[in-house]
Amino acid sequence: MSRRQFESESEFLRRYDPKSFDPLSLTTDLLVFSVSDGETENYRKLPEKKFSLLLVKRSSHPFFGKWCLPGGFVELRESIDEAAVRILKHETNLSDIYMEQLYTFGSPDRDPRMRIASVAYMALVDKDRLNDRLDDRASWFHLKTRESEDRMDVVMDNGEESLSVRLKKTLCHHTVNSYKFEVIENESLAFDHALVIAEGLNRIKNKIQYTDIAFNMMPSSFTLGELQQVFEVILAKKLLDPAFRRMIADTVEKTGEFRTGGGHRPSALYRHKK
Amino acid sequence: MSRRQFESESEFLRRYDPKSFDPLSLTTDLLVFSVSDGETENYRKLPEKKFSLLLVKRSSHPFFGKWCLPGGFVELRESIDEAAVRILKHETNLSDIYMEQLYTFGSPDRDPRMRIASVAYMALVDKDRLNDRLDDRASWFHLKTRESEDRMDVVMDNGEESLSVRLKKTLCHHTVNSYKFEVIENESLAFDHALVIAEGLNRIKNKIQYTDIAFNMMPSSFTLGELQQVFEVILAKKLLDPAFRRMIADTVEKTGEFRTGGGHRPSALYRHKK
DNA sequence: CTAATAGTGTCTATTAGACAGTATGTT
DNA sequence: AACATACTGTCTAATAGACACTATTAG
Numbered sequence: 001m002s003r004r005q006f007e008s009e010s011e012f013l014r015r016y017d018p019k020s021f022d023p024l025s026l027t028t029d030l031l032v033f034s035v036s037d038g039e040t041e042n043y044r045k046l047p048e049k050k051f052s053l054l055l056v057k058r059s060s061h062p063f064f065g066k067w068c069l070p071g072g073f074v075e076l077r078e079s080i081d082e083a084a085v086r087i088l089k090h091e092t093n094l095s096d097i098y099m100e101q102l103y104t105f106g107s108p109d110r111d112p113r114m115r116i117a118s119v120a121y122m123a124l125v126d127k128d129r130l131n132d133r134l135d136d137r138a139s140w141f142h143l144k145t146r147e148s149e150d151r152m153d154v155v156m157d158n159g160e161e162s163l164s165v166r167l168k169k170t171l172c173h174h175t176v177n178s179y180k181f182e183v184i185e186n187e188s189l190a191f192d193h194a195l196v197i198a199e200g201l202n203r204i205k206n207k208i209q210y211t212d213i214a215f216n217m218m219p220s221s222f223t224l225g226e227l228q229q230v231f232e233v234i235l236a237k238k239l240l241d242p243a244f245r246r247m248i249a250d251t252v253e254k255t256g257e258f259r260t261g262g263g264h265r266p267s268a269l270y271r272h273k274k
Numbered sequence: 275m276s277r278r279q280f281e282s283e284s285e286f287l288r289r290y291d292p293k294s295f296d297p298l299s300l301t302t303d304l305l306v307f308s309v310s311d312g313e314t315e316n317y318r319k320l321p322e323k324k325f326s327l328l329l330v331k332r333s334s335h336p337f338f339g340k341w342c343l344p345g346g347f348v349e350l351r352e353s354i355d356e357a358a359v360r361i362l363k364h365e366t367n368l369s370d371i372y373m374e375q376l377y378t379f380g381s382p383d384r385d386p387r388m389r390i391a392s393v394a395y396m397a398l399v400d401k402d403r404l405n406d407r408l409d410d411r412a413s414w415f416h417l418k419t420r421e422s423e424d425r426m427d428v429v430m431d432n433g434e435e436s437l438s439v440r441l442k443k444t445l446c447h448h449t450v451n452s453y454k455f456e457v458i459e460n461e462s463l464a465f466d467h468a469l470v471i472a473e474g475l476n477r478i479k480n481k482i483q484y485t486d487i488a489f490n491m492m493p494s495s496f497t498l499g500e501l502q503q504v505f506e507v508i509l510a511k512k513l514l515d516p517a518f519r520r521m522i523a524d525t526v527e528k529t530g531e532f533r534t535g536g537g538h539r540p541s542a543l544y545r546h547k548k
Numbered sequence: 549c550t551a552a553t554a555g556t557g558t559c560t561a562t563t564a565g566a567c568a569g570t571a572t573g574t575t
Numbered sequence: 576a577a578c579a580t581a582c583t584g585t586c587t588a589a590t591a592g593a594c595a596c597t598a599t600t601a602g
Contacts, residue, residue, distance in 0.1 A: 119391075
């Protein structure tokens with residue numbers, strides 16, 4: 001045993017040299033999800049809801065020209081959560097947004113520059129709050145997912161480009177909703193971001209069913225039809241009206257207002273009950 | 275714009291200097307949970323199950339002499355998962371153990387030496403596989419938790435020392451099972467490990483109810499009474515027999531063997547059905 | 549009137565909670 | 576016989592799925 005254990009903690013810290021360690025960096029990558037209205041062909045049909053994800057075109061090496069999740073380095077004096085908030089603010093000019101840590105990705109070769117671990121966060125944004133002050137290089141992509149027992153295919157489209165990713169799903173420990181993903185096909189996404197997206201989609205699909213995170217993507221008042229559409233587009237399946245209304249019954253309350261003008265019976269407006 | 279965007283990716287990478295960044299390290303901390311038998315006062319009573327957690331006494335600065343989770347630095351050429359596996363092997367001599375990533379902790383001041391982020395993992399071990407080859411400084415602590423709406427108290431006892439931690443629970447976003455924890459009282463645990471333990475307990479309490487992770491803490495054959503005790507000690511509440519048996523019915527199968535000698539009706543032995 | 553969505557009533561099937569009962573070993 | 580656990584039957588309450596029905600408006 002060296003004499004080090006006999007010195008005081010403050011002496012020990014004085015001698016400690018952080019620069020002597022292998023260089024490693026920490027980043028956060030953000031999955032910013034939102035829901036927006038599509039087009040209506042018919043004046044009386046409701047606009048279709050689109051599930052969307054914010055991507056950024058890389059303007060520097062590595063992966064120059066490819067799309068990736070907004071992200072950046074964690075600075076020395078901020079927590080990882082603070083870094084995520086700062087980066088979201090920088091990319092979208094938004095603050096006070098729902099955010100949760102998703103997973104930390106740390107394969108040694110996930111970034112060609114150096115050893116970089118990345119803590120992924122998921123943010124949920126009401127599109128109405130997106131005041132057009134997006135970063136130039138950022139763009140919203142509509143998301144379409146198709147899932148089977150052992151596959152997950154994701155198609156992303158921003159109106160100009162269409163990106164597609166295919167992943168293999170493996171059930172972990174014989175359990176519902178606990179999967180490991182592997183990328184089978186990915187042309188257009190940088191780093192391991194296809195994986196991050198898959199994990200995020202998995203998380204939101206599960207969590208929307210037993211928490212009230214969905215309201216973070218809704219404006220302050222909404223109809224139950226709109227809310228149901230949001231669930232349907234995220235879960236990628238139709239829901240039955242009475243069952244859906246029972247499910248969300250005690251998380252919403254009527255505002256007393258109605259939305260008219262749709263060529264059909266007016267719908268009551270609701271807000272999230274806290 | 276600099277001319278950098280016109281150089282090739284390989285030229286860019288050649289010029290890239292990892293040493294120019296602020297020094298930061300990455301560690302993993304392991305929550306190693308297990309279940310073991312307590313004592314029996316009465317020959318015909320079943321031994322009480324104890325939920326237990328592996329802690330290590332710190333033999334160097336910082337937090338010299340305090341207890342902490344087993345952990346260590348992530349090395350440059352291994353993934354974070356690989357680091358967790360390596361550290362578990364080093365502390366317990368066990369491999370091929372169930373492990374899942376829990377959460378990444380990264381407050382700038384969580385370690386007094388330097389900026390260190392830590393990725394916490396949860397490992398579940400069948401105590402019968404623990405072949406006494408524990409690290410000298412490591413010790414199993416029996417865990418007792420008491421939870422109320424806004425509090426979580428944890429008492430850990432290894433027969434010689436008793437550590438106690440009190441935390442405040444805050445419900446996140448009006449949702450069941452999604453909490454933020456803050457440490458109110460903690461004398462004996464190093465770093466922010468009281469927080470890590472709270473997050474881990476929360477995770478296992480939830481996940482045991484909708485996955486089959488519990489079997490990772492069971493020996494290859496067991497009685498349903500033992501299995502039920504494991505659920506009861508982790509959830510910290512009594513369960514009704516018929517409901518419990520219905521719940522786990524399709525995750526187990528009979529081995530055909532029976533356990534006799536208990537002063538009561540023999541119990542059928544089961545195994546985990548995959 | 550018609551197309552379209554809004555919203556409700558109700559029947560049924562499934563699941564969860566509770567309790568009481570029977571079974572069978574050891575001392 | 577007594578005790579302790581093993582295991583099952585069944586009643587009831589709550590929840591989820593399915594379908595059919597009524598309501599209301601713009602054009």
